Amino acid sequence: MAQLGQFSAPLAEVLPRLRTAGRVGLHASGLMTGWASALPLDGVDLSFFKKSFTGAMDLHERVLAEPGKREALARAEREDLFTLPLFLGAILSDIGRVRYKQRNGLQALPVEPEDSFPYPDYYLTDFHNQANGGLSLRAALTYEWQIRFLFMGANRLMRQGVIDEIPEGSHLDILDVACGPATWMGQAWLQNRRHRYTGIDLSPAYLEAARLLRRKATLLQMNAEQLLPEWTERFDLLTCIWLFHELPLPAIERVTAEMARVLEPGGTLLFMDAIQQAEETPGELGPFEHFEAYFNEPYFQDYTRLELPELFARHGLRVVKTERWYMSKLLVLRKEG
Template sequence: MTEANPINRAISRGRYAAAQGLRALWYGGHYTYIRRQSSGFTRPGEPKFTPQSGVPDLKAMRREFFKAYQEDLANIEAGLYPRPNDVRLGQLPKALRHSRIFLDDAKAVDERRLNRSGVEVRNEADPERYPTYYRQNFHYQSGGWFTDESADIYDTQVEVLFTGAADVMRRCVLGELARQMKGRDQRKTDVLDLACGTGRFLHSVLDTFPRLRATGLDLSPSYTEKARQAVKVWPQVDIVEGQAEAMPYDDNSQDLIVSIYLFHELPPKIRKAVAAEIQRVLKPGGKFIFADSLQFNDTPELDGLLEYFPEGFHEPYYKGYLKEDFDQLFGEVGLKGGEVRTAFLTRIQTWGKPNATDG
């Protein structure tokens, strides 16, 4: 809620700016360091990659970066969710430990990039348990989705990639969830975080709505265990290991489903299967909040940046994702979508499952 006293409001905004500025400097510094140490996106002897859409507009990137923070602060002041409280002196030892592990691993990631070695884990992960598309070193990260070490530094990797703005973009998604929660009794509302990863977003959801009947679903055993630790103070929350394309939930069982940065890592046929599962699991009148990478023309000045991404990271399905028609994909399974919004490098759209009485 916005502070009534202008002085208190100014102090509160100053604290927000200072904390978020420190995060941006911390993770942005890591990004700058590894870029300088990196061998680049192009292997020796290959021509330098040039995006067809042109060089990304840095002025537009800064504009969108700060606009996401403005939306975040507006959401906080509107009372949609609490102010973040993760920039504290007590968090410094943990941040330093993750920094050391991240920087130690950066050289191995860079070597995979140069060698285009994105499937190291394919023969290590159980093919009976995990589909082929999943058994890869996405982002060239060590261990893929299959090790505790990967789960331990994943959030740091993502924040470095987005120069400290990953949590801000997630909170913009949380703002949409909070708007969908208006008029609902959280004690009677079933929410699914689809591909919940380490549980970072789900933790923010429960920090805002602590009595939700919430579930997180992810295919990685290491990441689901990390998620359980993240939400352990909420005993009603269940973290489940399973596939998004074959969800272990009953028909019409979820009021709200959220997926963050899932669909760009799925091949086209699996995207369709997941869309059908979302429609099946949603209750009539339920909502699906989609959050993922920008697509072409969401922010046209940044289209060139989107072309860079699959060149510098192992993202085998990303080029197809950029051209995916999600209006058609979700429309074919019976969901109805709303307007697309953006938060820095994230597109957000809410889809609804019609009630039986809807026309």
């Protein structure tokens, strides 16, 4: 309780703005309550939460001020209401799992595949402290709520940065690498980005969630380290959102090589992932101090130190634009040739 009391002053400072961005206040308070009940909070966390409130509200104001964005985002978010009861029903069991791991000194719990797909070893962990990790349909259907709480309601707003870089129309072949439930595709479709989408993911559960949510895309179970041989230089545009921080460094190298291979010369890669250590400010230390342990992200620290421009340059991908989107950053890259 003393820790929550320490947080009351910063919260009071932002209440006037919370009234104009009520969703942020709801999501942030829910996040605080969840972590306070399941995990210890210290001064680093509280400073991070305060900074995150302000950043999330700034992004709400920035994106929703643009013509047409408010209505499209509101329509996209309506689908989340269908999965809200499932998410609320899972909260207690998720908190119980975190406490069990704490009591027994466990960083991860085993994940048991139900199919014969050749999953890489690094994937078989309960990422995000979800039961059965990425192989759980429940986790897949509640993914958007998980990251909504994590990102103070700015989950869809950050991916709007990717959508803004995609031309309107229906003329492009687009590959989404590690698509998950492909949430951003529905949001893009509402904004006249009605291209030919292909989504690949390791998880059959996340692909099934994408199908249940009626994504207008071809959805395939596939390891991004080994894309189809016949896809060489096939796609006009690639998207890769929040994948690299969940991969060990050798896998990142292989995935980058494969993305470069299947992208046509002159094509575009839209890459979004977490900000990195070199870009942090004193109020943003939380993700780098505790994120890996709190959310069972075993490769996060390595990602935050990775030199992304150098990585992409090794594979013929040139950075033409870098832009900050709250707790994520967007890199726009072109394939040389």
